[in-house]
Amino acid sequence: MTADAHGSPHAPSTDARAQRTRADLRAMLLDGFSFSVMVGIGESYLAPFALALGLGDVTAALVATAPMLAGGVLQLVTPAAVGWLGSHRRWVVLCASLQAASFVPLAAAALAGSMSPWLLFATASLYWGLGLAASPAWNTWAGTIVPASVRVRFFARRSRWAQAALLLGLVAGGAVLQLASEKGVPLAGYVAAFGVAFAARAISAFYLSRQSEPAPVPIGETRVSPAAIREHLRTGGHGRLLAYLLVFQASVYVAAPFFTPYMLGPLGYDYVGFTALTGAAFLARVAALPLLGRVTKRVGTRRVLWHASMWIVPLPLAWLVTDDFVWLFAVQLWSGVAWAAFELASLLSFFEHIPQRTRTSILSAYNLANAVAIAVGSVIGGVLLDAVGRGAAAYAAVLVASAIARFVALPLLRGMPDVVPASATPIPLRTIGLRPSAGALQRPVLAALDGEDDESGPGEPRAAVR
Incomplete structure (x- = not known):
C-alpha cells in the first residue's frame, strides 16, 4: 500500500472516496439538468398536445392533473420494490428508464395524428406514476451520496442548474411547436418535442446509473409508516395545516388546469404567448424565493402563509379583466x-422537525393527499365547464367559482403552526411540472434538510416553532 508524504497508509482510499464523491455529484448535476429539460419540453406540453389532437378542453385540462393520482398511489409500492431489488439505485434507474419510454407512445400518436383519450390518460398516468414512485427512494439514496458538509450548497446549486434547464426546455418546446404550427404541421412539432423529452430522461437515467450507492439503506428508511403519519398529524397543528392545504389546493384546481385551454382557446394565444406566460410565473417564483426566505426567517411562516393565501384568492378574477398580454x-x-x-x-x-426515519412516510402521505385534492378540484372544474357550455362564459364561471372556493377556505388558517427558520436559505425544491396558473409543481429535497453548511450550523435545527 502506498503512503502519502506523512506516511499515512490510508491516503489512497481517502483519495478514492473523494474522487468517487466528486463523480457522484457531477452525475447528480447532469441527471437533474436532463430531468428538467424533459419536464420543460415534455410534461409542460401534454395539455396543449391534447388540444392539438382535438380531444377537447376538458380532456386537455384533466390530463395535466388526474394522472397524478396514479403517481400518488404507485409511490406506495416503492418500499416493496426497493426490497425486492435490494437497492434504491436500481429502483430509481428502472423508474427513470420507463418514464422516458412513456414518451414513445406520445411521439407515435403525434406521428399518426390521433390518440384515444383513454390511451392518453394511461400514458400520462404511467409518466406520473413512475416519476412519483421514484421520489421516496431517490430522496433516501441522495442523502447517502452528498456529504452533509456541502449538502445545502450542493442542492441549491443543483436547483439552479435544473431551473435553467427547465426554462431551456420550455422555450425550445414553444419555439418548435410555434414553427411547426406556422408551417401547417403542428403535430410534427410534438414528435420533435417528445423525442427530445425521451432522450433527456434517458440521459438522466444514464447519469443516475453512474452514481454509487455508498451504503445500503435499510428498507425501513423508505417504508411508509401509518403510525408515523398519524403521530405527525396529531402534533404541532400539522393535521389542521394539512386540512387547509388540501381544501385550498382543491379550490385552486377547480380552475388551475383550465388556464392552458383558456389561453390557447378563447383568449386566442399561440404557443409563443403560452410559453411566455407560463415562463413568467416560473421565473417570478424562482427570483422571489431568496427574498421570501429572508422574510420568512424574520416574521415566521404563519404570516407569510396568510398573506400568500390572500394574494392567491383573487388571481383567477384577474384573468377576466382583459386579455391584453402585458396585463x-x-x-x-x-x-x-x-x-x-x-x-x-x-x-x-x-x-x-420531522425525524429522518419518518420523512419518507410524511412525504408519501403528502404527495398522495395532494394528488387526491388536485384530482377532486379538477373534476369539479370539468363538470362545471361542461354544465355551463364550454365557451368563454363557462371559463368565467370556473374562474369565479375557484376564487370563491379559495376565499371560503381561508378560515381554516386559524391555529396554523408558526415556524421561524434558523436559516434564510429556502429548502431546495425539485420541479416536477410546470403550470400556467402557479408556475410550477415542486417537492422538497428531503436530503437537504440534514445539511451542516447552512446558517443554523452543524447539529442545530433549521427552524424553531413558536
Whole structure:
C-alpha cells in the first residue's frame, strides 16, 4: 500500500472516496439538468398536445392533473420494490428508464395524428406514476451520496442548474411547436418535442446509473409508516395545516388546469404567448424565493402563509379583466411570487422537525393527499365547464367559482403552526411540472434538510416553532 508524504497508509482510499464523491455529484448535476429539460419540453406540453389532437378542453385540462393520482398511489409500492431489488439505485434507474419510454407512445400518436383519450390518460398516468414512485427512494439514496458538509450548497446549486434547464426546455418546446404550427404541421412539432423529452430522461437515467450507492439503506428508511403519519398529524397543528392545504389546493384546481385551454382557446394565444406566460410565473417564483426566505426567517411562516393565501384568492378574477398580454404577464409575475411564498411557508411548516426515519412516510402521505385534492378540484372544474357550455362564459364561471372556493377556505388558517427558520436559505425544491396558473409543481429535497453548511450550523435545527 502506498503512503502519502506523512506516511499515512490510508491516503489512497481517502483519495478514492473523494474522487468517487466528486463523480457522484457531477452525475447528480447532469441527471437533474436532463430531468428538467424533459419536464420543460415534455410534461409542460401534454395539455396543449391534447388540444392539438382535438380531444377537447376538458380532456386537455384533466390530463395535466388526474394522472397524478396514479403517481400518488404507485409511490406506495416503492418500499416493496426497493426490497425486492435490494437497492434504491436500481429502483430509481428502472423508474427513470420507463418514464422516458412513456414518451414513445406520445411521439407515435403525434406521428399518426390521433390518440384515444383513454390511451392518453394511461400514458400520462404511467409518466406520473413512475416519476412519483421514484421520489421516496431517490430522496433516501441522495442523502447517502452528498456529504452533509456541502449538502445545502450542493442542492441549491443543483436547483439552479435544473431551473435553467427547465426554462431551456420550455422555450425550445414553444419555439418548435410555434414553427411547426406556422408551417401547417403542428403535430410534427410534438414528435420533435417528445423525442427530445425521451432522450433527456434517458440521459438522466444514464447519469443516475453512474452514481454509487455508498451504503445500503435499510428498507425501513423508505417504508411508509401509518403510525408515523398519524403521530405527525396529531402534533404541532400539522393535521389542521394539512386540512387547509388540501381544501385550498382543491379550490385552486377547480380552475388551475383550465388556464392552458383558456389561453390557447378563447383568449386566442399561440404557443409563443403560452410559453411566455407560463415562463413568467416560473421565473417570478424562482427570483422571489431568496427574498421570501429572508422574510420568512424574520416574521415566521404563519404570516407569510396568510398573506400568500390572500394574494392567491383573487388571481383567477384577474384573468377576466382583459386579455391584453402585458396585463396577463403582470398577473403571472404576481402569481409566481404569491405561489413561491405559499409553498415556502407551507413546506417549512409541514416538513421541518420531522425525524429522518419518518420523512419518507410524511412525504408519501403528502404527495398522495395532494394528488387526491388536485384530482377532486379538477373534476369539479370539468363538470362545471361542461354544465355551463364550454365557451368563454363557462371559463368565467370556473374562474369565479375557484376564487370563491379559495376565499371560503381561508378560515381554516386559524391555529396554523408558526415556524421561524434558523436559516434564510429556502429548502431546495425539485420541479416536477410546470403550470400556467402557479408556475410550477415542486417537492422538497428531503436530503437537504440534514445539511451542516447552512446558517443554523452543524447539529442545530433549521427552524424553531413558536
